[in-house]
Amino acid sequence: MADPKSYCFDLPTSKRPSAVKIDEEWFPDIKPAALRTSKSRGRDPIKGVKTVVIHATAGSSSAGAASVIFNGKASFHWLVPDENEPQHGHFVWAICYESRAAYHVRKSVSHPKINDGQKDINRISLGIEIVNAQLSSDTFSDWQVEATAEIVRYAWAKYPNLENVVSHAMLDPSRRTDPGSNFPWERFKRLVLEAREEPVSTLVAMARVMLAGEPVGSCCMDRRGSGAETV
Numbered sequence: 610m611a612d613p614k615s616y617c618f619d620l621p622t623s624k625r626p627s628a629v630k631i632d633e634e635w636f637p638d639i640k641p642a643a644l645r646t647s648k649s650r651g652r653d654p655i656k657g658v659k660t661v662v663i664h665a666t667a668g669s670s671s672a673g674a675a676s677v678i679f680n681g682k683a684s685f686h687w688l689v690p691d692e693n694e695p696q697h698g699h700f701v702w703a704i705c706y707e708s709r710a711a712y713h714v715r716k717s718v719s720h721p722k723i724n725d726g727q728k729d730i731n732r733i734s735l736g737i738e739i740v741n742a743q744l745s746s747d748t749f750s751d752w753q754v755e756a757t758a759e760i761v762r763y764a765w766a767k768y769p770n771l772e773n774v775v776s777h778a779m780l781d782p783s784r785r786t787d788p789g790s791n792f793p794w795e796r797f798k799r800l801v802l803e804a805r806e807e808p809v810s811t812l813v814a815m816a817r818v819m820l821a822g823e824p825v826g827s828c829c830m831d832r833r834g835s836g837a838e839t840v
Contacts, residue, residue: 616776632700646684647709654708658768660734665788684711685736758800
């Protein structure tokens with residue numbers, strides 16, 4: 610049986626996707642609570658992100674997982690719905706602003722493979738929670754695994770210094786086992802690393818052609834012409 614304390618893989622720069630879109634919706638009314646239950650990263654919010662942490666909720670509903678944010682106990686960036694919920698197969702929940710450090714890993718823990726062994730991993734990470742009861746009878750759906758992989762690929766494309774993906778269990782092995790031995794880590798890893806690039810839409814590709822044929826210009830130009838200051 611797989612050991613979730615060993616779940617970790619690197620994201621090679623050579624395989625970084627160019628752009629990935631995810632289907633996400635903000636969980637209702639959660640934005641104010643997300644601001645209260647998070648903090649500044651204390652570094653560049655794009656260049657400072659290095660790790661994605663995979664969690665499982667040990668519960669059966671998105672509402673139950675979101676309640677920890679409303680109650681000020683913890684936070685995370687995305688929530689992947691359970692197969693028994695109507696949102697399953699359609700979109701993931703956005704829970705906290707990506708630019709902020711969510712409280713999804715204990716501040717005191719560290720790991721030599723992550724951020725040079727420094728503590729306060731929340732400042733350099735993004736957290737994904739997957740709704741799962743963490744019982745042997747509760748397996749992860751194919752869509753949950755695929756949606757989680759797509760979030761990671763989205764982050765990999767967006768954050769230039771993103772280095773690795775790790776389980777909560779590896780970071781806090783004395784207290785946590787999530788996402789658990791039921792989570793198909795090897796399949797998830799392949800979905801992240803071996804997915805095909807989405808083709809660029811025709812309308813987006815047309816902009817490249819248009820740009821190639823245009824002279825260098827500027828924006829917000831005043832009436833004094835091309836040599837004038839722009840704002």
